[in-house]
Amino acid sequence: MLGKINQKLSAALVFLLLLTLSVSNLYPFFYMFFNSVKHRTDYLVNPFRVAGLELTWDNYRTMISQFRILDLFRNSFVISFFTILLLLGLGILASYAFAKLRFRGKEVIYLLIISTMFIPVQATIIPLYVFFSRLGLVNTSWSVIFIYVGLFIPEVILLMTSGFRGIPDELIEAAKLDGAGYFEVIRYVIIPMGRPAIILCVIFYFIVTWNDLFTPMILLQSMDKRTVMVALAALLSRYSGDPTFQFAGLVLASIPAILVYAFFQRYIVKGISLGATK
Amino acid sequence: MTTQRITARRRFKLSEGILSILPVLVLLAFMRFYPMLAAIYRSFTNWDGLYRSDWIGLANYVQIFVNSPFFKLLRNSLVLLTTVPLQVMIGLLVAVLLYEEVRGWRFFRTIIYLPQIISAVTIGYLFRVAFSLDGPVNLSLRRIGLDLLAGEWLGNTGTALFVLVFCLTWFSIGWQAIVILGGMAKISPEVFEAARMDGASYWQRTFYVVIPMISRTLEYAVIMSMVWTLTSVFAFIYSITAGGPGYETTTIDFMIYRKFYQAGAPYGSASAFAVILLAIILIFTVVEMRVANKASEWE
Numbered sequence: 001m002l003g004k005i006n007q008k009l010s011a012a013l014v015f016l017l018l019l020t021l022s023v024s025n026l027y028p029f030f031y032m033f034f035n036s037v038k039h040r041t042d043y044l045v046n047p048f049r050v051a052g053l054e055l056t057w058d059n060y061r062t063m064i065s066q067f068r069i070l071d072l073f074r075n076s077f078v079i080s081f082f083t084i085l086l087l088l089g090l091g092i093l094a095s096y097a098f099a100k101l102r103f104r105g106k107e108v109i110y111l112l113i114i115s116t117m118f119i120p121v122q123a124t125i126i127p128l129y130v131f132f133s134r135l136g137l138v139n140t141s142w143s144v145i146f147i148y149v150g151l152f153i154p155e156v157i158l159l160m161t162s163g164f165r166g167i168p169d170e171l172i173e174a175a176k177l178d179g180a181g182y183f184e185v186i187r188y189v190i191i192p193m194g195r196p197a198i199i200l201c202v203i204f205y206f207i208v209t210w211n212d213l214f215t216p217m218i219l220l221q222s223m224d225k226r227t228v229m230v231a232l233a234a235l236l237s238r239y240s241g242d243p244t245f246q247f248a249g250l251v252l253a254s255i256p257a258i259l260v261y262a263f264f265q266r267y268i269v270k271g272i273s274l275g276a277t278k
Numbered sequence: 279m280t281t282q283r284i285t286a287r288r289r290f291k292l293s294e295g296i297l298s299i300l301p302v303l304v305l306l307a308f309m310r311f312y313p314m315l316a317a318i319y320r321s322f323t324n325w326d327g328l329y330r331s332d333w334i335g336l337a338n339y340v341q342i343f344v345n346s347p348f349f350k351l352l353r354n355s356l357v358l359l360t361t362v363p364l365q366v367m368i369g370l371l372v373a374v375l376l377y378e379e380v381r382g383w384r385f386f387r388t389i390i391y392l393p394q395i396i397s398a399v400t401i402g403y404l405f406r407v408a409f410s411l412d413g414p415v416n417l418s419l420r421r422i423g424l425d426l427l428a429g430e431w432l433g434n435t436g437t438a439l440f441v442l443v444f445c446l447t448w449f450s451i452g453w454q455a456i457v458i459l460g461g462m463a464k465i466s467p468e469v470f471e472a473a474r475m476d477g478a479s480y481w482q483r484t485f486y487v488v489i490p491m492i493s494r495t496l497e498y499a500v501i502m503s504m505v506w507t508l509t510s511v512f513a514f515i516y517s518i519t520a521g522g523p524g525y526e527t528t529t530i531d532f533m534i535y536r537k538f539y540q541a542g543a544p545y546g547s548a549s550a551f552a553v554i555l556l557a558i559i560l561i562f563t564v565v566e567m568r569v570a571n572k573a574s575e576w577e
Contacts, residue, residue, distance in 0.1 A: 010480060011380065014375050014378075014380050014480075015380060015381065015382075017371075017375070018372070018375060018380065018382075018383075018386045021372065021386075021389075021390060021451070022385075022386055022389040022390070024448070025389050025390060025392050025393060025452075026389060026392070028401075028404045028408070029392075029396070031404070031414070032400075032404060047414060047417070048414065048417070089301075090301050090302050090305065091302075093298045093299070093301065093302075094298055094299045094301075094302045096298060097294075097295045097296075097298035097299050098299070101294060101295040101298065102295065103294075103295030103296055106295065109299060109303070113299075113302065113303075113306065115563075116306055116310045116311075118505060118559050118560075118563045119310055119314055119556065119559075120508070120509035120510075120531055120555060120556075120559060121509075122509065122512070122531040122534045122535065122552065122555065123314065123317055123531075123534070123552035123553075123555050123556050124309075124310065124313035124314055124317060124552070125313075125534070125538070126313075126317065126320075126327070126534070126538060126545050126548055126549060126552070127312070127313035127316035127317055127320070127549075128309070128313045129327075129538075130327050130545075131308075131312075131313065146305070146308075146309060147309055149305060149309070150305055150306060150308070150309025150310050151309070151310075153302055153305065153306070157302070182294060207395055210397070211396070211397035211398065211399070212397075212513075213397070213398065213399055213512065213513040213516065214512045214513065214535070218535075218538065229397055229399045229513075232399055232400075233399050233513075233516065233517060236399070236403050236406075236517060237517075237520065243407060246403065250399075250400045250403060253397065253399075253400065254395075254396055254397065254400055257395050257396070257397070258395060258396075260395075261392075261395040265388060268391070269387065269391065269456055
């Protein structure tokens with residue numbers, strides 16, 4: 001009897017705890033959204049008030065027409081797209097080799113590549129900045145894309161190699177007996193069979209590159225090349241700015257990553273719990 | 279004849295493997311190894327990024343240790359590291375709850391990971407607004423009569439660091455929970471059921487069943503979040519305190535950024551900070567490798 005009451009009580013406590021955490025995770029974003037559709041004066045009077053106010057989409061209109069946030073979206077998309085494309089191209093070839101081919105020094109090279117994960121980007125950014133400025137590539141998407149690929153390729157290889165190891169050798173051998181060459185094996189066996197790891201990389205690195213600030217902030221200083229996060233960070237650092245307007249920008253900039261998360265959540269959760277990405 | 283063909287084939291295989299990873303190696307040589315070596319070399323010079331680059335020995339390092347806020351930066355990095363045990367403990371708590379599949383656990387799992395999807399720029403700004411002078415936190419405190427606690431959170435060293443630790447912990451709970459949940463998926467359900475049948479309470483199950491069985495996952499979680507805290511919190515600091523007031527919330531990695539924009543382009547000195555940061559990470563990594571053996575076992 002007492003045990004049952006105890007059990008019910010602890011179940012209720014557990015539920016309450018998770019509920020509290022959920023509210024603390026959701027409320028800030030809720031706060032950001034409902035204040036972004038308020039008039040500035042209403043916000044200044046009482047930022048908590050939700051009901052009974054006149055709503056306005058003016059902040060969003062200004063974000064699009066004056067701040068030209070959609071142009072910034074395009075800059076961010078270009079960088080994310082080519083980063084992912086290169087990560088996949090290089091990552092699939094290398095991971096196939098690490099997972100399925102035999103060659104001398106494989107283990108050492110693998111560890112060497114993985115260990116570069118621990119070199120922080122801040123430690124290398126100044127030589128890279130000078131390097132790209134000598135090549136005339138500062139203020140171009142390419143400088144950011146190449147730095148990103150260098151930064152993220154070890155994790156991609158870690159993830160894909162472990163995914164590709166699960167592909168049965170017999171399939172590859174059978175394909176080879178049928179006359180498949182190197183690229184055909186990759187095209188018809190590795191890519192279809194290793195799809196979960198590949199999809200995970202696409203999703204995960206879209207979110208990471210979309211949200212990143214440091215690298216594009218250093219490399220992209222001209223106004224028309226900046227990514228959406230760089231432009232917003234500059235806008236936010238003006239203390240005198242209008243919070244409701246700034247919230248509107250942040251809401252818009254959050255949408256692509258949230259959409260990706262909403263559609264591909266199970267891949268992300270699976271990938272994170274594989275313990276390969278952060 | 280046959281042997282010859284086999285050797286030829288093996289040689290082809292060897293080059294196939296090397297050729298597959300060659301592009302990655304070339305890229306890493308330019309994007310990671312070269313700039314790292316360049317930073318180490320330039321840290322012994324008075325480099326300004328252009329033509330000035332005279333060898334000045336250990337002068338940059340002496341300057342850093344004698345005449346810079348270095349120990350303040352180190353203190354800040356260490357204070358921020360206190361987020362790691364906090365994250366892991368709360369993450370573990372949440373993971374155990376999710377593992378037991380309480381009602382609505384899928385929903386909780388979705389929500390708990392949500393902050394990881396949002397840019398640090400956004401999260402940082404929300405925290406800055408929340409803890410600003412007339413922000414929601416102070417407003418709430420005043421409303422419930424705790425005027426004493428309401429203050430300039432981001433203007434004082436202690437409270438500003440507290441806000442940063444709070445933000446990083448809040449941001450990372452979801453990651454920790456999902457990683458730990460992944461580790462727990464490897465525990466056989468029978469073990470768990472048996473403990474429950476024997477009447478082990480929630481805390482007993484957590485401490486005597488879960489923790490010992492996921493020690494490797496916990497190691498991984500601790501190490502990754504330590505390295506992450508030392509290297510990847512730039513955007514949070516930038517958008518919450520911008521490293522201020524003064525150098526009160528500047529960490530070593532944030533200092534490199536500040537040096538980059540400082541008048542006179544002290545890139546040599548910035549490189550010395552980069553080397554010190556690398557050394558600190560290296561120490562952590564070596565200790566970690568000792569503990570966790572090899573990266574290849576993490577898959």
